[in-house]
Every structure is written in structure tokens, then in C-alpha cells.
Amino acid sequence: MKKILTTCTYCGCGCGLYLQVEGNEVIGVTPSREHPISRGSLCVKGWNIHEFIQHPDRLRTPLIKKKGGFEEVSWDEAFNLIAEKFKRIKKRFGPDSLGVLASAKCTNEENYLLSKFTRAVLGTNNIDHCARLCHSSTVVGLATAFGSGAMTNSINEIEEADCILVAGSNTTLQHPQIGSRILNAVEKGASLIVVDPRTTQLVSFALLHLKPRPGTDVAWINGMMHVILKKGLANLDFVKKRTENFPALKRKLAKFTPQYVERITGIPKEDLKEAAGIYARAKRAILIYSMGITQHVTGTDNVLSLANLTLLTSHVGRPYTGLNPLRGQNNVQGACDMGALPDFYSGYQKVSNAPCRRKFERAWNVKLPQNKGLTIIEMVREAGRIKGMYIMGENPALSDPDITHTVEALKSLDFLVVQDIFLTETAQLADVVLPGASFAEKDGSFTSTERRVQRVRKSINPVGEAKADWEIICDLSKKMGYPLNYESPEEVMEEIALLTPIYGGIYYDRLEKTFGLQWPCWNKKHPGTTFLHRGSFSRGKGHFTPIDYKPAKELPSKKYSFILTTGRLYYHWHTGSMTRRSSTLHREYPEGFIEMNLQDAQRLGIKNKEMVRVISRRGKITIQALVGELIIPGTVFIPFHFKEAAANLLTNPVLDPKAKIPEYKVCAVRIERIER
Amino acid sequence: MRDWILYKEHTFPLIRRLNKHFEIIAPVEGKGGDIVFDPITSEHDVVLDFTNTIMPPKRFFFPQFETLFSWKGKEFTLAPPRGAGLTVPLKTKRRIIFGIRPCDFSGILFLDGYYALAYEDNYYFTRRNNTLFILLGCNEPQEHCFCLSAGTGPFLKRGFDIQLTDLKDRYYVQIGSRKGKELIERYDYFFRPASREEKEENIQTVREAERKFKEEVDFDLVAKKMENEEVPESLWQELAVRCQNCGGCSYVCPTCFCFNLIDRVTGKEEGKRMRTWDSCTFSGYTRMAGGYNPREEKKDRVKRRFYHKLVYEPQQFGMHGCVGCGRCVTTCLGNINMPRVMHEIMK
Amino acid sequence: MKNIYLPQLGKIKRVQKETSDVKTFTLAPLRGAGFTFFLKEKIKFIPGQFLEISVFGTGEAPFSISSSPTQKDLQISIKDVGSVTSALHNLRKGQVIGLRGPFGNGFPIKDIRGYDILFVGGGIGLAPLRSLINYILDKRKNFERIIILYGAKNPEELVFKDELKGWERRKDVELLVTVDEGDGKWKRNVGVVTTLFEKIKVNPKKAFAFVCGPPVMIPFVIEGLVKIGLKDERIFANLERYMKCGVGKCGHCNIGPKYTCLDGPVFSYKEIKGLSKEF
Numbered sequence A: 001m002k003k004i005l006t007t008c009t010y011c012g013c014g015c016g017l018y019l020q021v022e023g024n025e026v027i028g029v030t031p032s033r034e035h036p037i038s039r040g041s042l043c044v045k046g047w048n049i050h051e052f053i054q055h056p057d058r059l060r061t062p063l064i065k066k067k068g069g070f071e072e073v074s075w076d077e078a079f080n081l082i083a084e085k086f087k088r089i090k091k092r093f094g095p096d097s098l099g100v101l102a103s104a105k106c107t108n109e110e111n112y113l114l115s116k117f118t119r120a121v122l123g124t125n126n127i128d129h130c131a132r133l134c135h136s137s138t139v140v141g142l143a144t145a146f147g148s149g150a151m152t153n154s155i156n157e158i159e160e161a162d163c164i165l166v167a168g169s170n171t172t173l174q175h176p177q178i179g180s181r182i183l184n185a186v187e188k189g190a191s192l193i194v195v196d197p198r199t200t201q202l203v204s205f206a207l208l209h210l211k212p213r214p215g216t217d218v219a220w221i222n223g224m225m226h227v228i229l230k231k232g233l234a235n236l237d238f239v240k241k242r243t244e245n246f247p248a249l250k251r252k253l254a255k256f257t258p259q260y261v262e263r264i265t266g267i268p269k270e271d272l273k274e275a276a277g278i279y280a281r282a283k284r285a286i287l288i289y290s291m292g293i294t295q296h297v298t299g300t301d302n303v304l305s306l307a308n309l310t311l312l313t314s315h316v317g318r319p320y321t322g323l324n325p326l327r328g329q330n331n332v333q334g335a336c337d338m339g340a341l342p343d344f345y346s347g348y349q350k351v352s353n354a355p356c357r358r359k360f361e362r363a364w365n366v367k368l369p370q371n372k373g374l375t376i377i378e379m380v381r382e383a384g385r386i387k388g389m390y391i392m393g394e395n396p397a398l399s400d401p402d403i404t405h406t407v408e409a410l411k412s413l414d415f416l417v418v419q420d421i422f423l424t425e426t427a428q429l430a431d432v433v434l435p436g437a438s439f440a441e442k443d444g445s446f447t448s449t450e451r452r453v454q455r456v457r458k459s460i461n462p463v464g465e466a467k468a469d470w471e472i473i474c475d476l477s478k479k480m481g482y483p484l485n486y487e488s489p490e491e492v493m494e495e496i497a498l499l500t501p502i503y504g505g506i507y508y509d510r511l512e513k514t515f516g517l518q519w520p521c522w523n524k525k526h527p528g529t530t531f532l533h534r535g536s537f538s539r540g541k542g543h544f545t546p547i548d549y550k551p552a553k554e555l556p557s558k559k560y561s562f563i564l565t566t567g568r569l570y571y572h573w574h575t576g577s578m579t580r581r582s583s584t585l586h587r588e589y590p591e592g593f594i595e596m597n598l599q600d601a602q603r604l605g606i607k608n609k610e611m612v613r614v615i616s617r618r619g620k621i622t623i624q625a626l627v628g629e630l631i632i633p634g635t636v637f638i639p640f641h642f643k644e645a646a647a648n649l650l651t652n653p654v655l656d657p658k659a660k661i662p663e664y665k666v667c668a669v670r671i672e673r674i675e676r
Numbered sequence B: 001m002r003d004w005i006l007y008k009e010h011t012f013p014l015i016r017r018l019n020k021h022f023e024i025i026a027p028v029e030g031k032g033g034d035i036v037f038d039p040i041t042s043e044h045d046v047v048l049d050f051t052n053t054i055m056p057p058k059r060f061f062f063p064q065f066e067t068l069f070s071w072k073g074k075e076f077t078l079a080p081p082r083g084a085g086l087t088v089p090l091k092t093k094r095r096i097i098f099g100i101r102p103c104d105f106s107g108i109l110f111l112d113g114y115y116a117l118a119y120e121d122n123y124y125f126t127r128r129n130n131t132l133f134i135l136l137g138c139n140e141p142q143e144h145c146f147c148l149s150a151g152t153g154p155f156l157k158r159g160f161d162i163q164l165t166d167l168k169d170r171y172y173v174q175i176g177s178r179k180g181k182e183l184i185e186r187y188d189y190f191f192r193p194a195s196r197e198e199k200e201e202n203i204q205t206v207r208e209a210e211r212k213f214k215e216e217v218d219f220d221l222v223a224k225k226m227e228n229e230e231v232p233e234s235l236w237q238e239l240a241v242r243c244q245n246c247g248g249c250s251y252v253c254p255t256c257f258c259f260n261l262i263d264r265v266t267g268k269e270e271g272k273r274m275r276t277w278d279s280c281t282f283s284g285y286t287r288m289a290g291g292y293n294p295r296e297e298k299k300d301r302v303k304r305r306f307y308h309k310l311v312y313e314p315q316q317f318g319m320h321g322c323v324g325c326g327r328c329v330t331t332c333l334g335n336i337n338m339p340r341v342m343h344e345i346m347k
Numbered sequence C: 001m002k003n004i005y006l007p008q009l010g011k012i013k014r015v016q017k018e019t020s021d022v023k024t025f026t027l028a029p030l031r032g033a034g035f036t037f038f039l040k041e042k043i044k045f046i047p048g049q050f051l052e053i054s055v056f057g058t059g060e061a062p063f064s065i066s067s068s069p070t071q072k073d074l075q076i077s078i079k080d081v082g083s084v085t086s087a088l089h090n091l092r093k094g095q096v097i098g099l100r101g102p103f104g105n106g107f108p109i110k111d112i113r114g115y116d117i118l119f120v121g122g123g124i125g126l127a128p129l130r131s132l133i134n135y136i137l138d139k140r141k142n143f144e145r146i147i148i149l150y151g152a153k154n155p156e157e158l159v160f161k162d163e164l165k166g167w168e169r170r171k172d173v174e175l176l177v178t179v180d181e182g183d184g185k186w187k188r189n190v191g192v193v194t195t196l197f198e199k200i201k202v203n204p205k206k207a208f209a210f211v212c213g214p215p216v217m218i219p220f221v222i223e224g225l226v227k228i229g230l231k232d233e234r235i236f237a238n239l240e241r242y243m244k245c246g247v248g249k250c251g252h253c254n255i256g257p258k259y260t261c262l263d264g265p266v267f268s269y270k271e272i273k274g275l276s277k278e279f
Ligand SMILES: Cc1cc2nc3c(=O)[nH]c(=O)nc-3n(C[C@H](O)[C@H](O)[C@H](O)COP(=O)(O)OP(=O)(O)OC[C@H]3O[C@@H](n4cnc5c(N)ncnc54)[C@H](O)[C@@H]3O)c2cc1C
Pocket: A587, A590, B284, B286, B287, B288, B289, B290, B291, C050, C059, C061, C062, C063, C064, C065, C066, C076, C077, C078, C079, C080, C081, C082, C083, C084, C085, C086, C124, C127, C128, C239, C240, C241, C242, C243, C265
């Protein structure tokens, strides 16, 4: 037996854990006590991570679809087919007829290589990944306001705050370590304000719980700023010295009186005033938000509004104080950092910026495309134009909004390659399936939500003939005539450091001796950065963007009278391909449910645990009802992990115009009792 | 029995010698600087100056994930068998656990009792019976240790095979079993008999260590109050809202023994039955087919965990289900833990 | 040391449909190269004990033996509610299963000789009671009155229909059946099983009662029996718990300080009274 230190592959907290290996089998887990985040603890997913790694359902050989069924083939055969097809499509329809999805589950090195492969070999900027679906509005919004779209602070700073405002994040369940820090802060006396239409576990510790109607975030945020200005609680000195465009904001806020806000959001005006006072007066105020803010048609607006709020109160750019988007996936931060985005190379260097492009052209020794590529949803929408796709470790056939449409689009492709560890719903649609390696079977690095770049270490050999994803990309690239010769992920990271200023000082030897480094880390001597925007913002001055309240795209109507909001459960991870294969996790929630308020249920004659039909304009599902008082009347919640009752058959694929994030958090549905 | 002295400079040579005949599991330093129990490859891996490990060595007897048996052959899907059948992969090596702390060893004694109730768990005992335990008593209790109150440390009086007390440049060696005696006799050239002064020094060291405890709880008082239902339900409710259902408190606890049994199909006509650690904090732990759950509320589950350890287990076989190791203090995401709960009840 | 988790192999000799979701399986030993089966000697058990049945690849679950040790066949009766049970329902004659057991304490058959015996069953809960009923009927003269109160959701869901008819015909058995919802043809009692209490006269001094049914039913029935005047130690209930190992190791079946698989599944009301909140 031996224990190998690595990083958890579930959430963005980035816990350090040891895998217990016997022979070539992972048989257990030990949390690291020295690690700054795990500190001797893990959440239930981390504790049971060994169960999925060598699950019998893992993909073990490449598969090619022949006459409707999959056939096991050699790597060579699979690569030959892919190379041939991609070359043909590229020749016939041009490079922009190809699209690539990278993966927030894969390592930095793999995402970097896939971005390189897409741009240098396929010759297109059509690369994106699931960050589009969770935090693209953060990236766009915070880039506008501050110049950098990541958590401004570190996880452990939360413990020292004296006011914590949590908006649209079920933190204890989705980011257990961060949830635990919030609990600690409250024990130390911090005031907690929770803004969420659902009564989450955090609410038990909150001083105030504001319950806005889904889709009305801009209104309550503007309302808070209105109150803050009126009470003279804004830091006008800070506003003058470090920000710009304040007068425009001020004009916009005028009409957002507490009464007006109450009408829109349903938040009692007294509560709003109190919350504004507590937040503005705090010395060390941490604002935390997540998908409840971002996954809206107004996602970017919501993020910009929160940024306005922190600028107005000067609650940013200091230790224990700032604006903190919680990134969901273990490496969604890293996948963005690595340039798995249609408009950026690694380190948010713009594709459209000529000097940047020239730098990469020189390094990669190839001419690069200039126009911005398509986003994830656009690729699927434009399936007519996209002829071939390469999907690494993502499952859009269950995770995209309106999956009926997505599945049709994927089916209509001329050629689809999926690289994954399980035969997911998406992989089932593929022409070629390539077996990747799980996090326990390869070397690399992940970047956690607090910008901490840390090592993932190989503990066992890949199952069957599976290969590390970086090796797959290198091998395929070679077949397509552009050899990517790297001995190891370490060598890839050296290239990343060279080309990516914020990763400039990140090398494996430094990661070896520490539990990672937090970017920006400019050079080999730089210690990394715990909090951002000290002294000045990444973009120079903080920028106020006046925002108006716009209602959600699909509001409840007579026929579809409920607002549906979707999300995750503690025990499951996204589309469940890993967690539903872990007996302990699966047992906790073997099936999906719809959470609804008792009043609504009584009105419809629905009893707890009864099966109901949920119908939206796009689809319908049958699902168990969970009746209670944890959710406000008129709103219902469905977790999206369960393919038998897939919430995303219902969701609305309308996009935020700036960030192109879909509106997962609001759509209108109807609920029907099933007659017995 | 006579007590012995082992000079510290002889410790590594002794371990090297033992390692030729035994698999030695000892505290070693993991990559991140964490001290963990693992089999050693060389005696130099062993760390003897350590605050207790993140997890007890329980998993070497009761692994987190283990195959109980596997099956192969057509008969398991159809028709009567011919030849093939069930195989049990259980192999054991002769092992020494070196440097286990008294609280953790008390956990093993607890499991010895539990796994022998009514039926013997052969997987546990096959490994257990092949293992010799060399304890390292604690001169310096940690912040959260309360083994003194639990009666499981910082040094044990009996039950161990061999127990070492750190006397600065040497270890005071006590023998507690025939296995231990045989081992010392076999390697007697590493040891010399302890003198009267050293015996006294050992007693002093133990006393001194006992004086250093910061955490003190009264198991009997707590159990009595719980039995008499003097604990307000509101306490359990307060704890329940903090619990994040991670299962960690059970996983790290030296006395927690629950497991689940699951089947895994590994091929067309083959598969295995596995057992995996379980925890009573999960709702699926008691939920029955059809959805009925006797402990549906988190409050009932949290409450039952403490009742089980502090009331039921002493009733059942006379041992506390807590050895005072303090691990649940470190691991709980909601700051729920044994000493905290006991203090609340004692109030 | 004996391996307490390793099942013996058996096969299905016969399958009989009881209701739309209940089947009775007759099990038989399996002989083959390299196996030793305790089934070679007929399983010795007491009514009320249970077996852990494996469907390899799906899992293992506990089932009461529904036949009597005085009978030739070894039977279990299973309601299809989840993964193992539905896998069992899909098995046919001749197919292989695993068995461990018998486990659990069983009914106190020695203490009840010479008494009136009252059975109260609900739904599939009649399975373990059936074992004891047939045991007693085979030793009829050792007992006084035999009263069986049995209820199900609707007439279709009554299990062991043929046997119920047989018991009904016997002069020395008093059988009363009820359903929650009748259908057009149903002429007997409608209502939960406790409504049958009014229709019988029991001498509490001379009687033992055995209760088995869904978890929600048990407290009401016990309450009724206590009202009739039965002493706590003469009321026995079969408790169902999520069970895995069946041998007091996995912890799942624990109720207070008791282990359902070792100390139960048959408990006297006296034993479980203090734990009322949990059962
Ligand atoms: C001593 C004893 C004797 C028994 N005797 C009999 C008997 O004679 N006959 C008989 O038929 N049964 C009997 N049972 C019950 C039988 O053991 C269970 O029905 C069986 O274990 C179910 O196993 P399964 O694998 O089919 O169900 P599982 O697949 O394990 O399904 C049940 C699990 O799935 C989940 N689940 C399933 N449905 C739902 C839902 N609607 N809502 C939420 N969660 C759900 C729950 O987690 C539950 O634990 C007995 C039980 C015991 C303890």
C-alpha cells in the first residue's frame, strides 16, 4: 500500500488528498491535514472518490461506431479515422466548420494542448468549455469592472471577514470547504446575509435571509446601492481615487427605492435597508456569489451590479474583503486560464490582439486564425455550419439547456469524436470514442477557484488501454501532421509559463514543495498572489457600469405558472457519470426530484414523494415531488444530475447577449398531478 | 513481566531487522508533510516524532474499499455450475504496526470486541491475528486529545504487545502479551533490562504526560445525562444544522465499524462483492425500500451517532465508542465533535 | 474461521405468483464441483428467521423464510420494491442464487405452547407469520385458539390466497381479512387491520400476539393490543430495518442498543418500548 498526494477532481475548492493505492488499485482516501484548504477534512464526494476511478463501466478501448453499434478498435485505427475525417471536413468546409469542447475536469496542461491543437492544427478558434455555462458572465463582467475575472480573495480569508454576503450560492453543498469557512466566520462573530430564493443550509446561520424572485437580482443590488448612497455609507473617497464613471451609476440608481425594489423582487424594504447597512458598514466584507447570479440572461448585468456594489463601498482590493465568484468545477478556472475559450489564448491574452497573436504564432510556428470563435451554445446551434466536433470530457447531451435540441444537433454532425472516461450520453452519440484517463491515472495540474495551481499526481496506470488525455491530443496531432512532442506534462507547463504572464513563475519544482501557487505569479521568484487589485485594479481604475433591471426572458404565464430554477445536489456531480457510480453517493439520492412549496402543492393536490409531470415549452419530464417550505411559493427547483428526469429537457436556451451564458436559473413550467 | 530498555540509536537497526520478516506499517511522511501510516520500504521512512496521524491504522484491518469475494462463470447468470465459483481474495502477511498511539490501539481493542460479537468477522481477524502492535505512548498530548478522560491513554496498562515510552535518549519497553515477549526474546540483543531508576523515570514520565491534558470530559456524567433524557432536543437540532453529511467523523474514527455491501459487475459473467466504509450520518444508511426511513431527519442521525458511542456501546459490551483521539475535531466541516458535544451536555 | 459473508449456492426450484408484485420462491440446494453446501443437510431454522439472498451482480437482501420448518420446501415470498427484489422477480426456475443464514432470533416457539395465538399481518408481512402459522397448524394440539387478522391494500394484494382459503375452511382457525379499499366483489371488512379488533374477543391472559407489516402499521396495532389488555412481553413484532450483513457487523439495522439482525427481527414490545421513537 502507498499513499499518493493529489488534488480532488470534484469541486473548485481544490482539496489536497492522498489516494491509498494497493497494487494498481485505489482503495481509499486520506485528506491532507497540512493542505491549506482540506486541513484534514473532505466533503462526502472527496471521501468517496476512489469508488468511480476503477469502476467497471470505465471506457477501456477506443470505439468506432459501425452500423449503429460500437466496435472496439486499436488506437491507430481510431486516430487514422479521426485524422482523415477532420482533414476532409477542413478541406471541404474550411477550418471554422470544426468545433472543439475542452474540459474543466481535465488538467491545465491538457486544456492548453487542446487549445493549441484547435488553433494550430485545426486552424479555428472554435473552442469553448463548460465555463460558458457557469461563469462566462463573471469573466466578461469582472473583466469590464476590474480587469480580471477570478476570485479576488483566497478561501481562508473568508474566516476573518466580519460581514459575508452570499448571493445565489448554496455554498455548504457546492463548495463545502468554503461553506465551512463561512460557518467558522459566523462562530467568530461575522454577520452573514444570504440572498437566495431557496432556504439553504447557510440560512440557519444567517442574520438576514433575502428571498428575491428568481431573475430579479439587478433590482435588489441596485436597491442596496440606492440605500447606501442615501444613508451616506458609500466610500466617496475611494470612488474618486480608484474608480470611474460614478455619475452615470448614480443617475441610474435614483429610481431603485426600497419600495420599488420590493415590488420587483418581493424582498421587504426593511430587510433590504438592513442588509445594505450591515454590508456597507462592515470593515472586512466578503461578497460571495455563484450560479444563482451568473446563469441568467442578465448574468453579466448581475455580475456588473455586484462589482458596482463592492466599488461603491470600497469592499474590494483589500485582505479579507472582496468579490468572490465561486467556480464550480475542480479546474474550470484552469481551463479558462489555459485559453479554452473562443476569444482568448492562455492567460486571457486576446486572440484579436495582433501582438499576442504574433507571440503565439512564433512560439507555435504556425499561422493562427484571427476571428473570434464560436461559444459552446453557438456551436451546437450552428450545427448546420459546424460539421465536425471534438469533445473532451464534457457531456452537453445532458448539461446543455434544452437538450432535445442539443442531442439533435450533435446527431446531425458529420463527425463527432468524444474523449471521456465513461460512455456518457454525449459519447453515445459519437462516431469515435476515445478512452481518457481519470485524474488518478495521470500527472498534471488543476487551478482551484482561489487561483491556486496545484499538482495532480499519477497514482495508478490507466484502466485497460485508456491514455492520459494529453497523450491522446499529442498522438492525434502527430497523425494530423503537427507533432506535439512533450515528454511529460511538466514540459507543457514550462511552455505555458513562458507564454502566459500570469503563470510566468509556475513550474513543477515549485509546486512540488508547496501546496500550489496562486496566480498571478509573474516570475520564478514571485510568491503568488492571495488577493487581487491591491492599490490598483488590473485594468487601472475600477469601472462602474450603470445597469437597468430587465425581467427574465421567460416569465410565468397562465399556462406555465411556475418559475423553474435548476442546480446541483451535494452528493452528485453534474451529469452524475462519476457520482452515480459511487455507491455511497448514489444511495443518498438515487433519483431526481422537484422541490416545491407546500402551499403550491396543496393547491394542486400534490402530496410529498408523489410523482408529477413537469412541462415547459420545450419538453416534459416525470419526477418525484419533494414538498416543503424551503423554497418560496411560485418557484420550483430540479437538480440536473439525473438522466431519467433531465431538468435540461425543460430549460430555456436563451443567452446572455454579452457572455452567451444560458438562463438555467429561470424558465416557466407547469406542474401536473399524475392521476392514479 | 520484566521491562526493557531500547536505545534510540538502536531503533532503526531493529526496524531494519524486523522488516526482513514482517511487513512494517509505521508513521511515514507523505508528500505534503502529512504523517500517515503506511508500509515502509526502508527503516529511514519511519517518523517517530509526530503528532498523531490524520487517520488511524484501522484501514489495515478494515479497508475502506475491499473485495469480499468474486464470482466467475456462466452459472451465476444461468444454469447450475460446473467448476467455476466464488473466490475469496483475502491474503495476509505477518505484520507489525510500529508506533501506533495508545488511543488508536484502544480502537483496535474495541474492534476486536465488536467484530467478535455473535459471529467472528474473518476478514478482520485474519489480518488482526497476524499483526503485532508496538505502541508509542504520548509524552505530549495534542490540543484535542482526551484519551486520559476516555481511559485509553496517554499510556496503556495492558492489552498491547509492546509499549514504548520515550525517555529522551532511550525507550522504556513494556511487554503485554506472549507475542510481544517472543519478539523481544528473539531480538534480545537489541534490549537490556530496565533499571529501578528507569522504572521510576517511566512512572514520572507517564504522570507528567497526564498533567499536560487541556481537554477533560466526564464520560460517566455525560452517559448518565443522556440515558436520563436530560439532554434537550434543541442541542441535537443545533448540531444537525451544522452537519454537512460528509461521513468524515465515521471514516476517521478508530472505533467506527459500519460498512455497506455492494456488488460490482466486472465482466460478462463475473463480478465481485465489495464492502465499503459507511456512516450513520447518511440518510441512505437506514432508508428502506419504498422510501421509509426511521432516521429521516438529520437531527436523529446526529443524535444517534452520539448515543451509539456514549450510551449504547457501553451498554452493549462495556466499552465507550470513543477513545478520545480528537480526530473528529479536525475533520468535521461543521465543527461538530465529540469533546464539544460532551461539554455541551455537561453544562 | 468461517467466512460469514460468503454465500452458499442454491437454485430456484419453483416460482409462484401471489399478486402482481409478490412471488413465492421455493429454493433447493445446489450440488456441484468444489462446493460444500449447508443445504445438503436441510436448513434448520425457527419460524421468524431470515435468509440473506444474493442475486450476483445486483446485491443481497434479507427475506424471512415463509415456509415452516415442518414442511419439505424452503420458501421465501418477495415483494418487488427495488433492485434485488426485482432482479429476483426476473429469475426463473433453475437459476442460481446465493444464500446465507438462517439468521436472527425467530419467534419464541417454546414459550407459546398451550396459549391462544393471535396473528396480525399486513401486506407482505404475512410471510414470516405464515411460517409460524403453518408450524403451529402442524402441531395443532399443542395450542389453543388460533386467530389470524390480515389486511392488505386491496383484494388483489392479499398474498397466499389459496392458503387463506384453506385456513378459512378449517374449524380450528379463526381468520378475518380486511382491505383498505374494496372492489365491487369484495364482501368482507373494509378498513385498516385494527378495525378487525372489534370483531374478535381475546382473553388477554391466555394469548400471545405476533405482528408483522409495514412500519407505519406496527405502532397502531401494538396500541390496539395493549388496549385489549395484552401484556407487553406477550406482544411480538417483526421489525424491518435496512440490513446488509445480517450478522451484527455492518451496523445498519441498529435500533438503540439492539441489532435487528441479532436481537431480532422478532422483538417483544417490552424490549422495544423505550425505543418507540425509532421503530
Ligand atoms: C428481517 C427482514 C425480513 C424481511 N422479509 C421480507 C420478506 O419476507 N419478503 C419481502 O418481500 N421483503 C422482506 N424484507 C424486506 C426486504 O429485505 C427489502 O424489500 C429488500 O431489502 C429490498 O431490497 P432491494 O434491493 O430490492 O431494494 P433496493 O434497491 O435496495 O431499494 C431500496 C433502496 O432504494 C432506495 N429507494 C427505493 N425506492 C425508493 C423510493 N420510493 N424513495 C426513496 N428511496 C427509494 C432506498 O435507498 C432504499 O434503501 C425483509 C426485511 C428484513 C430486514
